Each structure stands twice: as C-alpha cells, then as structure tokens.
Amino acid sequence: MQNKEIIKINIFKSESHGSVGSTLLKKLSDAEEFSVVLNSLSTASQMLGIRDTSIPDYDFVIVLDNNETITFHYWLSLDDMQGMLADINDTGTVYSLPQDSVQNLLQLIE
Template sequence: MKIISRILVIIGCVLIFAGCSDRKPEGAPLGGADPKLTLEQIVEEIQNQEITEINIFKSESHGSVGSTLLKKLSDAEEFSVVLNSLSTASQMLGIRDTSVPDYDFVIVLDNNETITFHYWLNLDDIQGMLADINDTGTVYSLPQDSVQNLLQLIE
C-alpha cells in the first residue's frame, strides 16, 4: 500500500511540474510577443508604408513620449532627414547608461501605426544617438551630418 501511494505522489508531482513548465513545443516561438525587430527591419517597414507626419516632442523619460510637442513635420523632404538618420545609424555595442533623451520622434504611418524613437542630440560636439522607445537597451550612434540635419530640422 505504501508503494502505491508513493508512486501516486510521484506521478502527481511530475504532472504538476510538467503543467507549470515554461517549455514550449519544439519550433514554437519563445516569449509571448513577436521578437524585436532590428533597426534595419523597422526602416524597411517605414519605407513600405507612407509617412503621414512626424511629431517631435521634448523627451521627459525613457520608454515614454514627452508631453510637449516641439514641431510637427509634414513634408517629404523633412521625412527624408529623419529616415536618413535611421538608415545611417550604427549600433553601439555594450550596455549604455544614458541620460534622459533630448527628443522623442513619433513617426505616424498611413495605416495609423506609430513608430517612436528617442534621440540624444548634442550641438556642442555634434554627437548623437537614438534608440527605439520600446528597446532603450539597444542604442545607435548617428553620423555628424545626420545630427546637424536633425538639429536644423528641429529649429
């Protein structure tokens, strides 16, 4: 009788632990959401849609859009400056401890999807970087000409 009860307890424990496991069936994607897109994939997604406007906000914190609208961009030439900054950015390796971003750029596409980036732009040494608002752990450096063009755009 003791052997049967021990076997039942062991089987019960195995079933409980198997049911609580995070293990996914083979081939199933990990995590609950889609994997993060690379910057190149995001740029490609933007180029496959039409940009309706880009709103530039004064940033207040990581991971959210600031409340002060600084400028609303609405023409193709202005859009190309922002797209160029995304296309020419280079991923920076390592973990970055960044200050509060300077600006939040909210790109509105014709399908009403928004894609938002934090921008750090330094006029003094013409340095800049950006990060997807949903992935501030991955930052990208900007070439000096992109920084200058973006700062002129914001003025």
C-alpha cells in the same frame, strides 16, 4: 515602415525613457523633412554593449498611413555634434549618428 507611407512626424521634448514627452516641439509634414529623419535611421550604427543613458533630448513619433506609430528617442548635442538614437521600446540598444545627420536633425528642429 516598409510599404507604408509616412503621414507625419511629431517631435516632442523628451521627459523619460520609454515614453513620449508631453511638449510638442514641431510637426513635420513634407517628404524633404521626412527624408532627414529617415536618413538618420538608415545611417545609424549600433553601439555594442548596454548603455546607461541620460534622459533623451527628443522623441520622434513617426505616424504611418495605417495609423501605426514608430517612436524613437534621440540624444543630440549641438556642442560636439554627437548623437544617438534608440527605439522607445528598446532603450538598451542604442545607435550612434554621424555628425552630418546630427546637424541636419538639429536644423530641422529649430
């Protein structure tokens, strides 16, 4: 994403690992919304080992100004404010999210 501008971020209800869901939940279009998602990416910590994960909750599709897309699966729990993410093309490597990031993402999706 370096040197590329984000045009939009689309959030979908996830249906399976490795692909984007078909139900669009929200379209993000402003810098403040983008910063919440980018902050989640920059504060995520890689979890060691390979994880056997449930179906993700959300798919975030980041569209760049050259029409390239970068997609992440997100698992977000409102109950305990736990969260993690994975690149859609590498679901074996997951990253944990800090609680404030989980809270901000859930508010963004509402």
